[in-house]
């Protein structure tokens with residue numbers, strides 16, 4: 001049984017820089033730990049993403065731009081030729097199904113462990129993650145990261161630019177710079193993780209400097225209309241306490257407003273929040289909003305459709321959904337016809353290799369065929 005759907009702007013075609021998007025639904029980046037131990041994307045990842053090619057845009061999961069930036073085991077990377085070759089298989093498979101893809105670039109900073117990367121994590125200041133961290137040998141205490149020198153900062157900016165060039169070589173339409181969810185760029189912006197007294201710390205202007213330099217270097221490397229930026233204002237994930245959220249993001253947006261970026265992507269966007277409204281007014285380009293659905297909460301029955309429509313009404317241009325796409329390869333079609341959604345299952349398989357809970361979610365036609373056979 002399907003319900004008659006109300007007309008929805010979610011299914012309108014639109015543009016993103018040079019790209020034509022068939023709808024306004026974006027698959028949010030979702031780390032799934034299916035790469036090889038060397039960070040090389042595996043063929044199963046091509047299958048998974050190709051299954052989801054009907055998204056207006058796929059933002060592929062966080063990929064590491066240099067060795068020390070690796071967060072957890074089996075995270076894909078994008079800093080050598082083998083990574084490029086592995087990702088090319090993925091982008092080819094998605095293109096063959098008519099899809100479009102950006103790649104998220106993530107440096108974990110203090111969210112990392114020598115048992116995962118083989119290196120001591122680096123961060124703006126030697127402030128450890130106040131949580132244990134997943135390693136191949138199980139959860140371990142976090143280590144105190146090494147404070148980044150100016151040479152580290154320069155080379156990391158260059159690594160992001162090189163990773164972006166690699167992503168384009170691998171067939172991605174662009175990259176998303178990850179400045180959200182407590183990873184390195186967010187660590188530079190937050191007061192509790194950035195205790196620096198040099199030009200990269202202290203005032204808001206100092207704490208946003210590294211993010212601005214990374215974004216500008218990436219934009220210069222591959223063209224600004226191929227570059228997005230993800231932020232999570234006020235999100236305390238990974239032990240972040242920004243301190244002055246209300247000042248950081250307006251300053252960041254002012255610094256980048258004229259760069260001509262492809263988009264700004266807000267995690268846990270809430271249309272009723274004054275900060276969301278201020279960001280919408282100040283950001284001149286495309287805004288992708290990820291609704292405030294709660295990460296650890298059960299998925300709402302409509303996967304976030306209603307929340308997404310409210311955000312479109314409040315000025316967002318595109319809506320990203322994470323877990324709804326994870327569990328529904330044909331999410332766009334299901335939402336279009338008002339069909340029931342698969343719920344996330346096999347949670348213990350979210351961050352572990354293999355097909356279970358990854359490539360084995362049924363599409364609607366298969367689910368209906370199964371139901372009528374019973």
Ligand SMILES: Cc1cc2nc3c(=O)[nH]c(=O)nc-3n(C[C@H](O)[C@H](O)[C@H](O)COP(=O)(O)O)c2cc1C
Nearest residue numbers: 028029030031061062267290293294321322323350
């Ligand atoms: C399994 C899983 C992996 C995630 N990995 C990433 C990631 O690699 N990069 C990122 O920015 N956010 C990541 N997120 C956050 C999602 O992109 C999204 O913001 C979050 O799931 C909330 O959206 P939703 O309610 O539509 O799922 C992840 C979330 C989940 C559940």
